[in-house]
Amino acid sequence: MELCGLTIHELQDKLRAGETTSAEITASVLKRIDAVETEVRAYITLMRESAIEEAARADEAILRGEIKALTGIPIALKDIFCTKGVRTTCGSRILHNFVPPYDGTVVEKLRAAGAVITGKTNMDEFAMGSSTETSFFGVTRNPWDLTRIPGGSSGGSAAAVAADECIASLGSDTGGSIRQPAALCGVVGLKPTYGRVSRYGLIAFASSLDQIGPFTKDVEDCAILMNVISGYDPRESTSVPEDVPDYRAFLGRGIEGWRVGIPKEYFIDGIDPEVEAAIREAIRVVEKAGARCIEVSLPHTDYCVAVYYIVAPAEASSNLARYDGVKYGFRSEDNRDLLDMYKKTRSAGFGEEVKRRIMIGTYALSSGYYDAYYRKASQVRALIKRDFEQAFADCDCILTPTSPTPAFKIGEKTDDPMQMYLSDIFTISANLAGIPGISVPCGYTKSGLPIGVQFLAGHFQEGRLIQFASAYETHAKIEKRRPAL
Amino acid sequence: MEYEPVIGLEVHAQLLTNTKIFCGCSTKFGATPNTHTCPVCLGMPGVLPVLNKKVVEFMMKMALATHCTINGECNFARKNYFYPDLPKGYQISQYASPPAEHGWIEMEIDGGKKRIGITRIHMEEDAGKLLHDEHNPVSHVDLNRTGVPLIEIVSEPDIRGAEEAAAYLRRLHEILVYLEICDGNMEEGSFRCDANVSLRPRGTETFGTRTELKNMNSFRNVQRAIEYEIKRQAYVLDSGSAVVQETRLWDDTAGVTHSMRSKEEAHDYRYFPDPDLVPVVIDDAWIEAVLNTLPELPLEKRERFVREYQIPAYDAGVLTASRSLADYYEEVVRLSGQPKIASNWVMGDVLRFLNEDKKEIRACPIAPAALAEMIRLIQDGTISGKMAKEVSEAMYRTGKAPGAIIEEKGLVQITDEGALAGMISEIIGKNPAQTAQYREGKEKVFGFFVGQVMKATGGKANPQVINDLLKKMLAGTE
Ligand SMILES: [Zn+2]
Numbered sequence: 001m002e003l004c005g006l007t008i009h010e011l012q013d014k015l016r017a018g019e020t021t022s023a024e025i026t027a028s029v030l031k032r033i034d035a036v037e038t039e040v041r042a043y044i045t046l047m048r049e050s051a052i053e054e055a056a057r058a059d060e061a062i063l064r065g066e067i068k069a070l071t072g073i074p075i076a077l078k079d080i081f082c083t084k085g086v087r088t089t090c091g092s093r094i095l096h097n098f099v100p101p102y103d104g105t106v107v108e109k110l111r112a113a114g115a116v117i118t119g120k121t122n123m124d125e126f127a128m129g130s131s132t133e134t135s136f137f138g139v140t141r142n143p144w145d146l147t148r149i150p151g152g153s154s155g156g157s158a159a160a161v162a163a164d165e166c167i168a169s170l171g172s173d174t175g176g177s178i179r180q181p182a183a184l185c186g187v188v189g190l191k192p193t194y195g196r197v198s199r200y201g202l203i204a205f206a207s208s209l210d211q212i213g214p215f216t217k218d219v220e221d222c223a224i225l226m227n228v229i230s231g232y233d234p235r236e237s238t239s240v241p242e243d244v245p246d247y248r249a250f251l252g253r254g255i256e257g258w259r260v261g262i263p264k265e266y267f268i269d270g271i272d273p274e275v276e277a278a279i280r281e282a283i284r285v286v287e288k289a290g291a292r293c294i295e296v297s298l299p300h301t302d303y304c305v306a307v308y309y310i311v312a313p314a315e316a317s318s319n320l321a322r323y324d325g326v327k328y329g330f331r332s333e334d335n336r337d338l339l340d341m342y343k344k345t346r347s348a349g350f351g352e353e354v355k356r357r358i359m360i361g362t363y364a365l366s367s368g369y370y371d372a373y374y375r376k377a378s379q380v381r382a383l384i385k386r387d388f389e390q391a392f393a394d395c396d397c398i399l400t401p402t403s404p405t406p407a408f409k410i411g412e413k414t415d416d417p418m419q420m421y422l423s424d425i426f427t428i429s430a431n432l433a434g435i436p437g438i439s440v441p442c443g444y445t446k447s448g449l450p451i452g453v454q455f456l457a458g459h460f461q462e463g464r465l466i467q468f469a470s471a472y473e474t475h476a477k478i479e480k481r482r483p484a485l
Numbered sequence: 486m487e488y489e490p491v492i493g494l495e496v497h498a499q500l501l502t503n504t505k506i507f508c509g510c511s512t513k514f515g516a517t518p519n520t521h522t523c524p525v526c527l528g529m530p531g532v533l534p535v536l537n538k539k540v541v542e543f544m545m546k547m548a549l550a551t552h553c554t555i556n557g558e559c560n561f562a563r564k565n566y567f568y569p570d571l572p573k574g575y576q577i578s579q580y581a582s583p584p585a586e587h588g589w590i591e592m593e594i595d596g597g598k599k600r601i602g603i604t605r606i607h608m609e610e611d612a613g614k615l616l617h618d619e620h621n622p623v624s625h626v627d628l629n630r631t632g633v634p635l636i637e638i639v640s641e642p643d644i645r646g647a648e649e650a651a652a653y654l655r656r657l658h659e660i661l662v663y664l665e666i667c668d669g670n671m672e673e674g675s676f677r678c679d680a681n682v683s684l685r686p687r688g689t690e691t692f693g694t695r696t697e698l699k700n701m702n703s704f705r706n707v708q709r710a711i712e713y714e715i716k717r718q719a720y721v722l723d724s725g726s727a728v729v730q731e732t733r734l735w736d737d738t739a740g741v742t743h744s745m746r747s748k749e750e751a752h753d754y755r756y757f758p759d760p761d762l763v764p765v766v767i768d769d770a771w772i773e774a775v776l777n778t779l780p781e782l783p784l785e786k787r788e789r790f791v792r793e794y795q796i797p798a799y800d801a802g803v804l805t806a807s808r809s810l811a812d813y814y815e816e817v818v819r820l821s822g823q824p825k826i827a828s829n830w831v832m833g834d835v836l837r838f839l840n841e842d843k844k845e846i847r848a849c850p851i852a853p854a855a856l857a858e859m860i861r862l863i864q865d866g867t868i869s870g871k872m873a874k875e876v877s878e879a880m881y882r883t884g885k886a887p888g889a890i891i892e893e894k895g896l897v898q899i900t901d902e903g904a905l906a907g908m909i910s911e912i913i914g915k916n917p918a919q920t921a922q923y924r925e926g927k928e929k930v931f932g933f934f935v936g937q938v939m940k941a942t943g944g945k946a947n948p949q950v951i952n953d954l955l956k957k958m959l960a961g962t963e
Pocket of ligand 1: 523527632
């Protein structure tokens, strides 16, 4: 196996043993990028030179015996994280030339942990999408089938890990944007509790829903990255000063006697039969591992998509107001006056989906409509949160499909926003409730597309989630395949 | 028809915190454009606000000083609109749940007292400034002011005239400055006022259609603008038309208000709770702690001065115009034990010198102890009141102690009766004609003798002693 195909913990063992160097690992990743990137198109901006320099510095540190949590490991970042001196586009024309003057908190943490940053990955524009098709920089292709989407919005980060174009990556999840592409690309993706990982430096889509999380090749790597990125940040008011446990300590503990909730509302018409079969199989696996599956009810499930498509666009309509052509980013030319500049800049700078959501959100907050839409949605959101609290009184974690279908064809849903919105039907609720969720590979379709299973737990139960996912991973023994690129 | 004006004021006061409301940048006025900025107040992608606790405390001080109820929990909300001086495209303000409401202030009007209700006080961030190029069609944006903390103080529509509005504004200004939470500088924009004005036929209860007046940057302009607007609305109504609900700008030079935008053009600010900030929780212990830091407020101080120092209300008003002036006066009283004399000197010479030099009391070269010492020297007869005038002026110019000045100028008063009696008998002896006139009842010549004694002593004789001696000696009893 090439170095780029290994996990963080496997590479760390080799680095510690002196069997390889970060320079070799980084070279392997860059070589892989050279080989497959023209087909996958996972990256918007590659950071080749700085990655090589960082690898050299990591090797010096290793020689001095200073090995930190991610020393020398090549990691990719969704292009939604502000990186000092490195263009950060958020997949949008309006930020196509934006170079942040600062590093976001997670970027600082990765650097402090010794990571080698390989580049900035492709995404749906402003994270609005489930397929990475709304990116101004073109679509990323699913490494398992280049005619299909990788999921979204963090499609580039998921595809880069699946294609071995990095060892692990970070994404952001507002309604499923980590878990859904993780499922569609056959990797592990975790969305932590709202407030667990600092959002400072994460370009906001919907502030009350956005959360940062890792894409990794296995659950152990997920725990390693969570150890690095979690924790209270005084620069974020919604950050929670809750202790961060050592997530690796939850690996391999077993789930004997756990009660696993299976929400009856999540097995609906329209779910792909192969996905449903894989999930039924996953239920059998966790039972074999000693857990007991029980039916639970999340009665407000039907409202999740509706609530989400009011709350998220409303917040987005305000968050995206700063892109006005005045201070940074794209500005239209030949403007008659200020209003003309605003209109032309924003009309040409934003893509169709972003504009659609700004319009929806603006409408939902307008005087006369606020009570019927935004306020009502906020009230229903509280009920959705309560559903989970009541469910977790009866079970330790919840098991659901991650996505109702495997990866769909590029262009298949671009003309039908409602169909596109339904790809997040199982993931949105965790964002509305603020709880953590993880997607773990649980098999393949006959045509060889990956399928993911989602586990959900209560607030700040990432440790238990990792414990559960690790046990599942061990017992499921899903065949390790590599996309044929 | 006779109309009654109904006026409510919205005041924005910049708070004197060292740093901005949601980031660590300095709030100092007058720096090079865009130097007091950081990613947060520049509205960069990905940044988040963190509330400066001092802002909450300053808001609480004003709330307590104006008898507001402080709510246990309040939220920040986003006020969405586009303008180049607003880098995020929204202002972080407070909307549905204000931190303080239902207050009042009391003021003296036409000898009586009147209460004006305070609807609410809330916290928000200031916007930046546009600097328009005079020669080219470009504008520059200075974001130093972006994120400077403000409190907005909204009054009830309790004000009934332009003069009353100005009086209310002065009271509010005075309280803010007393609390040391706002420098009150209207020209630099740290104290700004908008006015809502409507008219109704006198004796009726329903409110008329109101206009909102903006761009009034002095107390005088607020008064003038409201006076103008009352006349304008009365004219509109008398001519059978209706007042249009709109925002109007005061034009200082022309002395008129101009329509800026109508109700139809008004912004829909799409307020909603800011998801980047958590609710502000204010418990009783915090309120108590802030309450303990509140200084005595101007009105209370004024009343205490009248009561405690037995000085006229007018004097008390002058002496409490600022906290530092009141402190100065009280220190002079403490050291001299002479409240009335101290008030005469502070209100007279001291304030006159300062006004001439446009200086603040803090910068006064005469220390309270020096002034008290001078008062003591007058009291014990060392110098006369007339001499004291000369002494105080010299103290102000040189900053020296009164004793040193008296010595330098040789100003010590002659009070030795023996020495003066000798001098007086000599003068009586030399002026037999005038002495005879006086003894015949022509008391007018008494002044002549006083003048002669003063001349002989170079003006240093104690006038009281001269009076007494002259009377006795001219009467021939001695
Ligand atoms: Zn700042």
